[in-house]
Amino acid sequence: MAILRFKALEQVTQRQPLAVVNTGERRSDSFGKNVFNLDAMRATMPGEYFKKLQAAVKQGNPVERNVADAVASAMKTWAMAKGATHYTHWFQPLTGATAEKHDSFFDLNSDGRPVENFKGSALVQQEPDASSFPNGGIRNTFEARGYTAWDPTSPAFIIETGGAKTLCIPTIFVAYTGEALDYKAPLLKSLAVLEKAALDVCHYFDKDIVRVTTTLGIEQEYFLVDKALYAARPDLMMTGRTLFGHSPAKGQQLDDHYFGSIPARVHAYMLDYEEEANKLGIPLRTRHNEVAPHQFECAPTFEDANLAVDHNQLLMDVMARVADKHDFKVLLHEKPFAGVNGSGKHNNWALSTDTGVNLLSPGRRPKENLQFLTFFITTIKAVHRHADLLRASIASASNDHRLGANEAPPAIMSVFVGSMLDSVMNELERTAKVPLDKGDNIYLKLGIDKIPAILLDNTDRNRTSPFAFTGNKFEFRAVGSSANSSSAVTTLNTIVADQLIDFKNSVDQLIADGRKKEVAIVEVLREYVISSKAIRFEGNGYSDEWKEEAAARGLSNVPTTPQALDAIVTPESAALFERHRIYSPVELHARHEIVLEDYVKKIQIEGRVMGDLAINHIVPTALAYQTKLVNNVRGLRELGLDDEYTNGTLDTIKSISRHVATIKTQVEEMVNARKVANKIDGTREQALAYCDTVKVHFDTIRRSVDKLELMVDDEDWPLVKYRELLFLH
């Protein structure tokens, strides 16, 4: 193994940045080149069908069959002109990855002649044999049928891999009994529910608003590791994170990587994947070094949430594919390295109207501010009521490692609004109910006449907050870097929609009781400010004081996934999701099962890899080195040198024995605990057992392995060290 490490190190030192050809083409010229977007449709479809399709998409109506036929024919012509030979329904099963099954345009017609075919029926619906995707008990393997159905709101695109070009059609994925088996279907439902709820509330302020869109900008953090080093770390290969590795002397304490100049090899890689992404219509705009050594970030401009999620899923694929060309491996795991920052996927969420207004942006006029406060405060109220659901929506084995340290938020959900809005809310809370006289400036009297327009530039930042207001949007920071954002965003959309509906009912009731509309709105908002105060927190989310205070405020702190997931299946959650037709009780139960199963499997794999590495790689290395030391002591004694000369080495020999013994007993206990856990019926109980009886051994095993790393001759150590993984490129 040490041979592999040194060979890898040699390879890395010889790497050169890959030359990326600068075509001089502007990004805006190649943007969306491989997307069947509006321009491509207009150019290839008869006008009448084009209009019909757009109308159906806008109104959320089903696309008629003859229109679908016209779209399919245009898509085929367009894709074949670009060299595509195959097409696929592209979907997002509950594995977290994307799925595709390619079919050729090529077919034989009835008289056996070869033709290229693609009909509306193949565009609209397919029936992949998808029995091996997670289904949480919804389907039996013998009843493998599942359908993928076209999502006309997300444009088709062409993926190029190794010279092959494939037309990809975004679709939802449902069981043949109708339950959703993917991330997209519930997301689309939640977007529709939120739009309706937000529209109803918008009409208090502007009757002309016809559409409200949820917008999303997804920041993506990641690490890069050289391919050769990666191949010499079985833990990275099998689990996506390092299970062992002593902290290097220098980590991120100097903050010298953050926003530093981008290393040449990485820069070439970034240019390359950005170019690919650009052709796919992914509007990437930002790139920079992140805080940890060899950690980076990219961020697109915000888009319609459904598109933003599709684009992020696609981006993760593109990044992985292009990394290979540059001899890199991209690590999307939330915590690939202990002791330095992990990676998040910060979801910047807002609502915007077809009249061009961002509902989470304070305006210049008082009326706009009341509208802003309505959406702002209602969202906070929703987060307060359903904090546990939001926590559950970001839960995974890998995110558990990230939360609560190194600029990642803790598991306690809270909202950060910044000092300025905090005082606006406190003011609102204090303002007593004011009797209104005719001719009064109602906004002035209610104390909401001015919210400083400079807010956007003046919003503070708080990296320890899971849910932070950043001037004109909320940033859900707790989402993990490898996650499909849909799970978090579907939950957020649903709880905000539910709250907006409640809000509207309360306001309407007050109006019916004779209140002026504005007064009614402010009264309800004031009540929300007061009743949701506990969720607002401006301080340090890592401090012990916050843990105590949060507990006193009644906020939950659930650091581990199996327990956090309980929130999904409470009767209240089931009622909430059913009420809005996001998840039926069956679907909700299935999702709970799937995330639990994923947890069990991830910890199981980690445990296995850990056991293998510790027993078959580390212990033999440590013992071989110890034997060298034993021979050394023996030699010294033969020379007649006494304890004074041998004691230091003897201490190391003993220390090695102690750590080896710890590793052996701990691994054995872990294996036994796994055997017991594997026999447990019931996924929740099994997940709890993995969490409480298997995972608990990880830290102890790691501590001893990492100590051995400090003792054993560097030349003998089999695993690529942290300083090499993080600093060599």
Ligand SMILES: NC(=O)CC[C@H](N)C(=O)O
């Ligand atoms: N500077 C940052 O925003 C760091 C964020 C951090 N990497 C996280 O896990 O969320």
